[in-house]
Amino acid sequence: MLINVMDLYKYYHHGDSITKALDGLSLQVKKGEMLAIMGRSGSGKSTLLNILAGIDYVDKGKYYYDNKKVPLNNQKELSIFRRDKIGFIVQNFALIGYKNTFDNVALPLKYQKYTKKEINSKVMALLKSVSLKDKANKYPHELSGGECQRVAIARALINDPELILADEPTGSLDIKTEEEIMDIFAYLNQELGKTIIIVTHNFDIAKKCTRVIHIHEGKITA
């Protein structure tokens, strides 16, 4: 089992009222799975993904990754966990506007002790695999939506993580580009054995996954 979360509770406080984003949710994900998480807006699916990525906190619950407890309250260890284990992709690509394609993809490596030569060879190899080698010097505003998302995927893969988390990865893309991106995910899952969890509203995307779960009011319903 790659992921095992048990009895996760997450509350949001708005003045006197409390919203239960996660209400005792438990989930297990095997290595090599491609899981789709579906649900309405505000159902808690993105909150779950953020907790799995180590960028949001839980009020209660346990999180095991590869049978090891994730240090949810230790900022430094959590940042190392995110860097080494997780590749994170979001709908708006989360690229830094003043960095070109090469530097955006190289960002995670710069927090580790890689030489310039190593960074160069790793980044260029990955850009080649997502067909962006010729766009290495372009800035995000010079790229199309699909190209931006491929840059984001390349960055998510640069540390060779076991787990890729994607929050509405095709939400900003047209159908053709959406298919291209999903083909990449399928390749990563089937050929490279990556475990992928995708949060989506889109049934067509969910159909391409090996398992689909539905969340409603912070609980898994199906």
Next chain:
Amino acid sequence: MFLEEFKASCKDNKLIFIIIILQFTTALTFLNISINGLNTIYFKKTSFNQSLDKNYYELIDNYTGNNEVAFKNEQDNLKRLKDFYHLLIQNENFNYMEMSFQPLYVKDFQGENKFLYGYKHNQNQPPILLDNGYYSYVYSIQINETTITEFNLKLEDGEMFMETDYLYHKDTPIPVLLGYDYMSVYNIGDEIEIDYLQLRTKIKVKGFLSKNSSVINQDTIVYLDRYIVFPSITFNMDPFNSFEKGIQYRAYLNKVNGVIVANELSPNEVQNIINNLTKISSLNNFIIIGSNNDQLDILNLQASKFIDLTVILSILISLFATISLILSICNKFRRNMKNYAIHLINGSTIIYIKKFIALEILFYMLCANALTILFSYIFLGYFYYSTYILLTTVLIIFLTLLIPFKMIHKINVSTLLREE
């Protein structure tokens, strides 16, 4: 990585970057110059207060018109003047301060017009031709050791007068001190040809007075920055001829027109002592102007008010600058928050981001402080950096870091990543 990110951040927010540096620089420059002004005024105020505690009596000869002609023709006039002078400096009841504002003629003068006698009243005199060259009439003052002590005159460079410097030696250049503004005209060791009371001789630059050195003459502050400060020379030998006697006569007439510093004596007592001394010297045409510190009182009061006003203004401007800087910095870091979120999901830590923010603020401060020192040179004419500026800088850094550090702890990565 730090520098790379910092450069990119500055480049990305170029306008904000420039505005913040300018804000810092403006605030610090104002403070620096205010503190400099305050120091100067405070120093002057202290001098005033010292002067207020003392009683000055000006000794003025009454040899004018027919009296002057008659006295000039008297055979033993020089001897009587010398006797009177020695009685004045040897008297144990008071200190005798020599302060004669007798301009000098300087040969081939290369300085600006501001050094020329009459400049203050737009009445510069053109150089005159004397024997072998053109001589310019420049501001000069002749003083003795008591004057230096009374007005706490300090040197910017060089050496102060020694006892032997007050003695005239024929064919030896007379050592002089120059006002601060002369530093761009002459160097220590320079020899200058002059004419002093028709005595054609050379002076040698011994040092430069500190900026804003001043004396008080007839209740008025006289800044010596543009003055040649001449030792009030004493002639030990008798004159060889009538020409030399004329020189000594004029010099001693200046020397006995000095100021009596008598703290323990009443005006009547001073008057009695002087009457007695003039009697011994067979001189009877001297009057005394009693000390009158009204103007100094007013100056002192004005200085105190100005200091209070400047302190209040400086505090208000510092507060305003600090608040507006904190707002600008917070605005800048709010804009950077999404980038910080991206860094956080790619391996960065909160501590790293904090270091990065601190580095950026530190850089702003370094730039602003460097510019402040540069502006001090432009506005004041010399480099000035008050330690208060350093303390203010540290305080602003501390206050400015508080809010972004708090913001970074509350950073909501998932919400920021969803932002367009």
